[in-house]
Structures are given as structure tokens and as C-alpha cells.
Amino acid sequence: xxxxxxxxxxxxxxxxxxxxxxxxxxxxxxxxxxxxxxxxxxxxxxxxxxxxxxxxxxxxxxxxxxxxxxxxxxxxxxxxxxxxxxxxxxxxxxxxxxxxxxxxxxxxxxxxxxxxxxxxxxxxxxxxxxxxxxxxxxxxxxxxxxxxxxxxxxxxxxxxxxxxxxxxxxxxxxxxxxxxxxxxxxxxxxxxxxxxxxxxxxxxxxxxxxxxxxxxxxxxxxxxxxxxxxxxxxxxxxxxxxxxxxxxxxxxxxxxxxxxxxx
Amino acid sequence: xxxxxxxxxxxxxxxxxxxxxxxxxxxxxxxxxxxxxxxxxxxxxxxxxxxxxxxxxxxxxxxxxxxxxxxxxxxxxxxxxxxxxxxxxxxxxxxxxxxxxxxxxxxxxxxxxxxxxxxxxxxxxxxxxxxxxxxxxxxxxxxxxxxxxxxxxxxxxxxx
Numbered sequence: 001x002x003x004x005x006x007x008x009x010x011x012x013x014x015x016x017x018x019x020x021x022x023x024x025x026x027x028x029x030x031x032x033x034x035x036x037x038x039x040x041x042x043x044x045x046x047x048x049x050x051x052x053x054x055x056x057x058x059x060x061x062x063x064x065x066x067x068x069x070x071x072x073x074x075x076x077x078x079x080x081x082x083x084x085x086x087x088x089x090x091x092x093x094x095x096x097x098x099x100x101x102x103x104x105x106x107x108x109x110x111x112x113x114x115x116x117x118x119x120x121x122x123x124x125x126x127x128x129x130x131x132x133x134x135x136x137x138x139x140x141x142x143x144x145x146x147x148x149x150x151x152x153x154x155x156x157x158x159x160x161x162x163x164x165x166x167x168x169x170x171x172x173x174x175x176x177x178x179x180x181x182x183x184x185x186x187x188x189x190x191x192x193x194x195x196x197x198x199x200x201x202x203x204x205x206x207x208x209x210x211x212x213x214x215x216x217x218x219x220x221x222x223x224x225x226x227x228x229x230x231x232x233x234x235x236x237x238x239x240x241x242x243x244x245x246x247x248x249x250x251x252x253x254x255x256x257x258x259x260x261x262x263x
Numbered sequence: 264x265x266x267x268x269x270x271x272x273x274x275x276x277x278x279x280x281x282x283x284x285x286x287x288x289x290x291x292x293x294x295x296x297x298x299x300x301x302x303x304x305x306x307x308x309x310x311x312x313x314x315x316x317x318x319x320x321x322x323x324x325x326x327x328x329x330x331x332x333x334x335x336x337x338x339x340x341x342x343x344x345x346x347x348x349x350x351x352x353x354x355x356x357x358x359x360x361x362x363x364x365x366x367x368x369x370x371x372x373x374x375x376x377x378x379x380x381x382x383x384x385x386x387x388x389x390x391x392x393x394x395x396x397x398x399x400x401x402x403x404x405x406x407x408x409x410x411x412x413x414x415x416x417x418x419x420x421x422x423x
Contacts, residue, residue: 004352007378008277010375011379012283012372012375012379013283013286015375015378016283016286016287016290016371016372016375017290017399019371020287020290020291020293020294020371021290021294021377022414023295028389031264035309036403037367037369037370037371039371039373039374040374041374042371042372042374042378043374043375043377043378044375044378045323046328046375046377046378046379046382047378047382048380049383050296050379050381050382050385051273051382051385052386053301053384055382063379063416067379068379068382068383071376071379071380072380072381073378073382074276074374075308075373075377075380076339077273077276077277077280077316077320077339078276078277078280078283078338078372078373078376079278079280079340079373080277080280080312080316080319080339080340080343081280081281081284081312081313081316081369082369082370083316083319083340083347084311084312084315084316084319084343084344084346084361084371085294085312085347085361085364085366085422086344086346086348086360086368087343087344087345087346087348087349087350087351087361088311088314088347088351088357088358089345089362090344090351090364091348091351091352091357092351092358094348094352099421100417100418100421100422102417103414103417103418103421106413106417107410107411107414107417108410109409109410109413110406110409110410110411110412110413111406111409111410112404113405113406113407113408113409113410114402114406114408114409115329115403115405116405116409117401117402117405117408117409118398118401118402118405120327121397121398121401122394122398122401125394125397126394127394127395127398128325128394130394134395134398134399134402135398135402137402137406138403139402139405148302148337151287160395162387163390163391163392163395164395164398164399164402166384166388166391167391167395167396167399168386168399168403169381170381170385170388171399172403173377174375175376175400176403176407178402179404179407180407181266181268183408183411184299188411188415189415189418191418192412192414192415192418193411193414193421194409195410195411195414196285196289196407196408196410196411196414197407198410199403199406199407199410202340202380203373203374203377204403205374206370207370207374207376207405210366210367210370212366213358213367219295220366221362221367224366228344230410231344232344232345232348235337235338235340235341236337236341239373241405257421261352
């Protein structure tokens with residue numbers, strides 16, 4: 001097994017090398033320009049090579065069950081240095097952050113946007129109970145735990161949250177790295193977008209804040225400080241927002257919309 | 264697995280992580296010589312990141328014995344951020360050292376492993392309906408736009 005681990009490390013080094021050599025690419029779409037970071041290339045390359053189609057012969061050694069399990073089991077630990085880095089970004093800006101602390105707290109309410117925007121769309125395209133699981137939040141471990149406790153995962157609600165979890169795991173980081181600069185071009189302040197980046201998932205937050213940094217390198221310190229302070233707050237308050245605000249709001253909206261739909 | 268072996272394993276995984284960061288920063292320099300240089304401070308910075316992460320893991324294990332569910336279930340990621348924040352408030356040296364580590368160089372290796380880790384989940388995608396795919400776009404946009412709007416309003420009101 002140790003020997004196999006060497007394959008994945010060498011492969012990871014090559015992927016990093018290739019992704020960094022492609023470098024930051026700016027793709028203009030109309031009058032919006034979307035920045036694509038090396039991290040997006042890295043995740044796309046590793047996902048493509050991870051497809052069953054490729055996993056034969058030599059690739060089977062790279063993408064062995066042991067190596068895939070290693071990556072998923074220890075991903076959280078591989079991420080820890082990033083979390084430690086955020087401390088160094090928040091510390092020099094701590095006064096500023098505390099002085100507008102209330103803004104950080106109320107913007108947590110923005111996380112209700114998953115219900116406000118997601119639920120009507122879900123009902124509109126014909127989803128019912130699955131929509132409860134799929135729109136409660138961004139479908140990370142918190143929502144997964146809540147839904148499985150309340151409805152079990154083998155229910156419509158459960159399937160909704162699992163599907164969202166899978167999609168978020170696969171495409172969440174890519175989505176946010178593209179979406180953050182689009183909002184920037186709509187005239188949002190970079191501070192506001194940095195705060196909003198603390199969505200509660202480590203990789204999604206890194207992707208969102210990383211593209212913001214790439215588009216405004218002089219603001220790096222502020223962007224990272226705001227994003228990580230908000231992320232930290234989400235890990236404190238996220239559960240409460242979900243249980244006491246998102247879930248009740250969702251129930252009310254669901255009943256209202258589905259009843260109207262049926263009549 | 265004994266506690267000691269477990270920590271050796273965490274230590275090695277973190278070593279892999281900071282090693283990959285250093286490698287990425289070197290490649291970035293190769294591509295663009297004006298990017299963040301690798302200096303002695305960078306190495307101290309990586310050492311700080313490694314140490315703070317280990318302390319965070321240790322604290323999170325200690326907290327597993329606390330009666331309060333909320334504290335017991337607080338994620339390791341959060342403990343590491345808090346540890347680092349406190350130590351960085353204590354000494355500016357930590358801040359300077361850690362900031363000598365290029366931020367974007369930290370993200371590329373993480374997403375590389377994230378991509379590998381989902382290899383077995385790709386097939387689950389077939390079980391997922393396209394409808395949830397559409398909903399996902401609105402759910403992710405919703406939380407981001409929602410927070411950005413409230414933050415924008417808040418910053419405006421506080422006169423920033």
C-alpha cells in the first residue's frame with residue numbers, strides 16, 4: 001500500500017506542475033471576463049483521469065481503491081494548512097472585522113438564499129419532497145446530518161440532499177470560481193463578495209476567494225481575511241441558521257407553493 | 264491504531280500537504296518569476312502551518328470529551344483556524360512567516376486531492392437527476408447572492 005501511495009503523490013505533483021504551467025487564464029465571455037485558476041485545471045484533470053474508462057492497467061495503480069480512499073479520508077487534513085493560513089489573514093485585520101462584526105453576523109442570513117431561490121425553482125421544475133433535501137443548504141455534512149436524522153437518507157428528502165452533496169463535491173469549487181467574478185462584474189463590492197465566500201464548505205470558499213484574489217491582487221489580505229472570518233462564523237452559526245431559520249422557512253414556503261400548485 | 268501512530272500519520276499527511284505547497288510555489292516562480300519568492304521566511308511559514316494544524320487536531324481530539332454537543336462536533340478545520348488566529352494575534356512573526364507562503368499555491372494541491380477523492384463518486388452522478396443539477400445551480404447562487412446582498416447593504420450602512 002505504501003508503494004502505491006507513491007504513485008498518487010507523483011501523479012499529484014505532475015498535475016500541479018501542468019496546472020501551474022497552464023497558469024491563470026482569462027476567458028472573455030461577452031463583456032464579462034471569467035478567470036480560470038490553476039486549481040480549476042487541477043480538479044478537472046484529476047476528475048477526468050478518475051473516470052472508470054481510464055482506470056485500466058497503469059492508471060489502476062494510480063487510482064487504486066487505496067489511493068482514492070486515502071485522498072477522501074485525509075482530504076480534510078490536507079486542507080488544514082489552508083485553514084491555518086487564514087488565521088494569519090484575519091489577525092492583522094481583526095480590528096476592522098470586529099468594528100463591522102454585525103455585518104458579518106447578519107450576512108449569515110444570506111445563506112437562506114438556498115431556500116428563497118432554490119425552492120421555487122425546484123417546485124417549478126416538478127420536484128417535491130426531494131426539494132426539501134436539495135435546498136435546505138448547500139448540501140454539506142451539516143445538512144446531510146440534519147436530513148438523515150429527520151427523514152433518513154433513504155427517503156425522497158434524503159435522496160435530494162445526497163444528490164446535492166454529490167453535485168457540490170464534484171462541481172462546487174468549479175462553480176464558485178466562475179460565479180464569484182461574474183458577480184464582481186455586476187458591481188458588487190469585493191468586500192461583500194469576500195464575506196459571502198464563507199459559504200461553509202472549505203473547497204468552495206477557497207475557490208471563491210481565490211478567484212477574487214486573482215482578479216484584485218492588491219486586496220488579497222482583505223479578501224482572505226473577510227472570507228475566512230465569515231467561513232469561521234458559518235461554522236459557528238451555520239447549524240443554528242439551518243435549524244431555526246432555513247428549515248421552518250422552507251416548510252412554510254413548501255406548503256404555500258405546493259398547495260397553490262395543486263389547486 | 265494507537266494514538267501515537269495516529270498522530271504520526273497526521274504529521275506525515277500534513278508534511279505531504281506543506282511539501283506540495285512548497286512545490287507549487289516553486290513551479291509558480293518558474294512560470295512567473297515575479298510571483299511570491301521562496302525565502303527562509305516561507306520555510307518558517309510552512310513550519311507554522313504544519314505546527315498550527317497539529318495543535319488544531321490535538322485540540323479537536325481533546326474537545327471530543329466535552330459534554331456540549333456543539334463543541335464536540337465543531338469541525339477540526341475550525342479549531343485550526345482559531346488556533347492560528349490566536350497565535351497570530353500573539354506574535355506578528357507568525358503573520359509575516361505565514362504570509363511568505365503564497366496563498367494560491369496552497370489551493371492548487373488541495374483541489375488536486377479533492378479531484379482524486381471524488382473518483383468513486385463520479386458514478387453516483389448517473390443516479391442523480393438533471394433536475395437536481397439545475398436546482399444546485401440556484402442553491403449555490405442563492406446562498407452566495409443572498410450573503411453578498413446583505414453584506415453589501417451592511418457595509419453601505421456602516422459607511423464603508
